[in-house]
Amino acid sequence: ATLKIATVVPNGSSWMNEMKAAAKEVKQKTGGRVKIKYYPGGVMGSDKTVLRKMRSGQLHGGAISAGALAHIYNGVQLYSLPFTFNNLAEVRHVRKTFDPIIAEGLADNGFQLLGLSEGGFAYLMSNKALTKAADIQGQKVWVPEGDLIGNEIFAVAGIKPIASPISNVYTGLQTGLLDTVTINPSGAIALQWHTKIQHLADEPLLLIMGMLVVDQKAFKKINADDQAIVKQVVAAAFKRLDTINEEGDIGARAALQKNGIQFDKPSGTEWREIAKKALINLEKVDAYPADTYQQLQTALEEYRKSQQSEQK
Amino acid sequence: MPKIQIQRVQRWLHNAEDFLLAAVLFVMLFLAITDIAMRLATGGSLIWIPPVLQVLVLWLGLLGALLASRSQEHIAIDVLSRFVGPFGKKICGISGSLFAAIVCSIVAFYGIEFIQQSIEYDDIAFAQVPAWPLQLIIPFTFSLMAIRFFLHTLGFLRIKDYQPNPALKGENA
Amino acid sequence: MAILISALFILLALMGAPLFAVIAASALWGFFQQDINLSVVAIEIYRLTEMPVLTAIPLFTFAGYLLGESKAPQRLVRITDALLGWMPGGLAIVALIACALFTAFTGASGVTIVALGALLYPALKKAGYSTNFNLGLITTSGSLGLLFAPSLPLILYGVVAQQLALDIPVSIDDLFLAGIIPGTLMLVALSIYSAIQPRDPAALANKTKFDAKEAIAAIKDTAWEAPLPIIVLGGIYGGFIAVSEAAAITAFYVLLVSVVIRKEISLRRLPIVMRDSMKLVGAIMVILAVSLASTNYMIDAGIPTAIFDFISEHIDSQLTFLFLLFLFLLVLGMMLDIFSAIVIMVPIILPIAIQFGIHPVHLGILFLANMQLGYFTPPVGMNLFIASFRFQRPVTELYRATIPFFFILLTTVLLITYVPWLSLVFID
Numbered sequence: 001a002t003l004k005i006a007t008v009v010p011n012g013s014s015w016m017n018e019m020k021a022a023a024k025e026v027k028q029k030t031g032g033r034v035k036i037k038y039y040p041g042g043v044m045g046s047d048k049t050v051l052r053k054m055r056s057g058q059l060h061g062g063a064i065s066a067g068a069l070a071h072i073y074n075g076v077q078l079y080s081l082p083f084t085f086n087n088l089a090e091v092r093h094v095r096k097t098f099d100p101i102i103a104e105g106l107a108d109n110g111f112q113l114l115g116l117s118e119g120g121f122a123y124l125m126s127n128k129a130l131t132k133a134a135d136i137q138g139q140k141v142w143v144p145e146g147d148l149i150g151n152e153i154f155a156v157a158g159i160k161p162i163a164s165p166i167s168n169v170y171t172g173l174q175t176g177l178l179d180t181v182t183i184n185p186s187g188a189i190a191l192q193w194h195t196k197i198q199h200l201a202d203e204p205l206l207l208i209m210g211m212l213v214v215d216q217k218a219f220k221k222i223n224a225d226d227q228a229i230v231k232q233v234v235a236a237a238f239k240r241l242d243t244i245n246e247e248g249d250i251g252a253r254a255a256l257q258k259n260g261i262q263f264d265k266p267s268g269t270e271w272r273e274i275a276k277k278a279l280i281n282l283e284k285v286d287a288y289p290a291d292t293y294q295q296l297q298t299a300l301e302e303y304r305k306s307q308q309s310e311q312k
Numbered sequence: 313m314p315k316i317q318i319q320r321v322q323r324w325l326h327n328a329e330d331f332l333l334a335a336v337l338f339v340m341l342f343l344a345i346t347d348i349a350m351r352l353a354t355g356g357s358l359i360w361i362p363p364v365l366q367v368l369v370l371w372l373g374l375l376g377a378l379l380a381s382r383s384q385e386h387i388a389i390d391v392l393s394r395f396v397g398p399f400g401k402k403i404c405g406i407s408g409s410l411f412a413a414i415v416c417s418i419v420a421f422y423g424i425e426f427i428q429q430s431i432e433y434d435d436i437a438f439a440q441v442p443a444w445p446l447q448l449i450i451p452f453t454f455s456l457m458a459i460r461f462f463l464h465t466l467g468f469l470r471i472k473d474y475q476p477n478p479a480l481k482g483e484n485a
Numbered sequence: 486m487a488i489l490i491s492a493l494f495i496l497l498a499l500m501g502a503p504l505f506a507v508i509a510a511s512a513l514w515g516f517f518q519q520d521i522n523l524s525v526v527a528i529e530i531y532r533l534t535e536m537p538v539l540t541a542i543p544l545f546t547f548a549g550y551l552l553g554e555s556k557a558p559q560r561l562v563r564i565t566d567a568l569l570g571w572m573p574g575g576l577a578i579v580a581l582i583a584c585a586l587f588t589a590f591t592g593a594s595g596v597t598i599v600a601l602g603a604l605l606y607p608a609l610k611k612a613g614y615s616t617n618f619n620l621g622l623i624t625t626s627g628s629l630g631l632l633f634a635p636s637l638p639l640i641l642y643g644v645v646a647q648q649l650a651l652d653i654p655v656s657i658d659d660l661f662l663a664g665i666i667p668g669t670l671m672l673v674a675l676s677i678y679s680a681i682q683p684r685d686p687a688a689l690a691n692k693t694k695f696d697a698k699e700a701i702a703a704i705k706d707t708a709w710e711a712p713l714p715i716i717v718l719g720g721i722y723g724g725f726i727a728v729s730e731a732a733a734i735t736a737f738y739v740l741l742v743s744v745v746i747r748k749e750i751s752l753r754r755l756p757i758v759m760r761d762s763m764k765l766v767g768a769i770m771v772i773l774a775v776s777l778a779s780t781n782y783m784i785d786a787g788i789p790t791a792i793f794d795f796i797s798e799h800i801d802s803q804l805t806f807l808f809l810l811f812l813f814l815l816v817l818g819m820m821l822d823i824f825s826a827i828v829i830m831v832p833i834i835l836p837i838a839i840q841f842g843i844h845p846v847h848l849g850i851l852f853l854a855n856m857q858l859g860y861f862t863p864p865v866g867m868n869l870f871i872a873s874f875r876f877q878r879p880v881t882e883l884y885r886a887t888i889p890f891f892f893i894l895l896t897t898v899l900l901i902t903y904v905p906w907l908s909l910v911f912i913d
């Protein structure tokens with residue numbers, strides 16, 4: 001069988017290179033019974049279109065951002081809620097428990113989760129230092145079109161963000177139509193946004209998550225042994241990708257600093273209060289699974305305590 | 313159905329299409345201007361305006377295409393019919409419009425299947441707005457276009473020197 | 486079978502079947518052959534909602550039709566005549582510059598021909614140029630200006646190239662700089678050709694000297710139109726509006742001036758102008774929509790990659806590569822819309838081009854320069870059909886009218902292709 005998988009991730013990126021390597025390995029280990037064919041660079045359309053094409057049967061899977069599946073299963077937003085994590089160690093600790101929960105939720109909706117990857121932390125980047133939460137007032141803040149969570153957090157912070165497609169952001173920054181964005185360091189460099197901003201508020205706003213899902217009906221057509229091989233190989237590739245992405249972001253942070261971008265320490269407590277209020281509002285519209293998120297918070301607190309006692 | 317009644321239905325349909333098209337264009341212009349004005353006035357914008365504008369582009373495009381099919385003003389490489397006689401012209405006209413009618417019917421048919429899939433899987437357009445009502449425009453316009461092209465086929469079959477575009481009447485003769 | 490079906494589709498196209506139906510049929514047939522549910526065609530049509538830049542098409546088209554219906558063309562003739570009428574080829578050069586600016590802002594989607602063509606065609610006619618020259622000039626100008634900032638294709642190329650993790654960085658600022666000389670070269674070449682055009686002596690007879698009184702009167706006459714470029718350009722560079730929003734401002738402003746202030750278009754006439762303009766928008770958009778589907782079929786079947794793999798296997802020198810690339814892009818530009826062409830082909834071509842020692846910024850400029858030519862390359866360049874539609878002329882007449890322009894720009898494209906310095910002089 002051939003699994004046709006599409007993504008907006010560009011060809012030639014390290015992400016695609018790993019995925020191609022995984023496809024090669026799958027082909028080899030299944031004796032050519034399972035092939036994976038990729039359609040990178042968004043040639044099959046946006047994440048939403050990829051999902052539509054999975055329904056029509058043209059595609060079998062997609063590597064898409066977590067947000068694109070949120071209306072089908074809101075649990076995919078679990079790691080991407082604002083000001084949840086302080087560092088990647090925390091993320092990796094809770095993933096052991098919560099990845100299976102997300103996989104199960106997707107399975108209930110007909111999607112086989114093959115891989116879940118950390119795309120790095122996104123930070124507020126701006127033309128001025130955003131140290132106090134009130135500094136955001138009067139800023140022209142970009143949010144992706146239709147991003148309910150992003151919109152809500154800035155609304156609670158007291159401003160109306162500007163929703164526009166990602167392709168318009170660079171020109172927006174250039175003309176001054178926008179001056180504040182939320183993105184991870186390597187993304188800022190890849191999209192050249194770093195040439196238009198001077199400050200980075202050094203507090204992780206949210207974790208960008210990507211996932212590889214395939215249609216369960218298509219996946220079930222593969223025999224059980226081969227299914228296991230696909231799962232195992234792709235999972236290993238995603239593990240490697242987490243490391244590659246982490247290193248990429250460390251390098252990107254250094255490059256940002258070298259480019260003269262100032263790293264400011266914002267008030268974490270203020271933002272956490274704002275996030276809390278936003279999450280209460282978002283719970284009302286079912287934007288995330290509140291119970292599971294509560295469990296995640298508890299798990300995080302325990303982990304933080306254990307880390308503190310270890311340090312003592 | 314008697315001829316008079318068919319004409320009445322047709323006229324009603326034409327008026328409805330014209331009205332819808334004008335309304336969509338006005339709404340689009342209004343929203344685009346509101347978006348800019350809001351930003352100038354408050355520094356922010358309404359999150360739903362850009363995605364709505366993009367849906368309106370689709371609607372406007374397809375309604376415009378429907379309008380163009382009424383008088384067959386679609387873009388075409390009309391080379392052969394220039395070098396053939398009246399009978400050749402008739403053949404070109406019949407096959408071209410019948411072909412378009414069939415293609416539009418197929419697109420309309422699968423457009424309905426597309427919408428069924430959308431409803432079944434809770435496809436969303438943006439935020440939490442369901443996509444299927446917005447996607448209805450595809451089977452709607454393509455089925456009406458199929459009818460228009462079929463009527464042109466009949467016109468070519470029955471009427472001597474049939475010219476679907478009144479503006480061009482006589483020019484190609 | 487495949488050959489038979491393709492031949493049938495081509496025959497039907499030549500017999501005058503609507504182009505969108507032919508493209509849709511080829512997509513339907515392709516997907517059918519691959520056992521893919523044909524609802525993907527509807528999915529692809531719905532992708533029109535994923536291209537924010539498209540908002541500009543109906544709004545600019547509407548504004549253009551309004552301007553065309555009003556007395557703005559007459560006023561433009563008057564003012565250009567008053568200010569530049571003494572120059573050889575004055576109005577034609579102004580037309581070229583105006584079209585280039587307009588295209589830079591609208592991204593060359595046929596909008597220029599519709600919006601400015603309506604305005605310039607009668608004006609050029611009055612200034613004494615031949616119909617053939619007018620049609621050629623306007624059709625050619627439809628894509629002129631693609632290389633000037635803030636052209637959307639230029640930005641799109643930068644975004645696509647940036648994500649390929651190349652060793653040589655490609656910044657959008659660099660692309661804006663790189664486009665200046667090649668874009669100007671095209672303008673100058675066409676201006677020289679325009680300046681040596683013969684004109685109807687009757688139109689030339691009445692004005693040969695500069696008249697200050699008339700110039701001031703003409704400026705006053707255009708008082709309402711004059712702020713338009715200032716609002717749009719100033720708005721964009723002042724950071725008040727995005728490039729795509731310029732269309733909304735323009736449409737709104739023109740509506741206000743022509744219907745409410747000048748009252749040159751009556752409220753009864755307005756729905757007709759709307760209908761006529763949206764007919765054209767529909768004709769363009771439905772082709773764009775179905776060509777998304779046919780392009781998608783080609784991608785699914787791996788056709789572009791197969792073609793390019795074949796090419797790159799059989800050549801080894803940069804000169805040959807550039808020449809084949811030039812031919813390939815010319816055909817591509819003729820067949821595909823520019824945005825799809827960039828999104829689909831740049832990720833395939835760019836890595837190979839770099840292996841042949843071509844700078845990614847230079848590739849971007851030559852890619853777009855070729856696309857510009859493709860817009861009016863016979864037999865199926867998109868702008869030929871748009872002009873044919875707009876001016877109600879047979880497309881064969883436009884083939885003839887654009888020939889001299891085609892060869893002039895062909896020469897400049899070859900220069901741009903083989904002299905990287907033209908693109909890279911401002912880049913370090």
Ligand code: NA
Pocket residue numbers: 817818819820821822823856859860867
């Ligand atoms: Na093209």
Ligand code: NA
Pocket residue numbers: 818821822823860866867868
């Ligand atoms: Na084109």
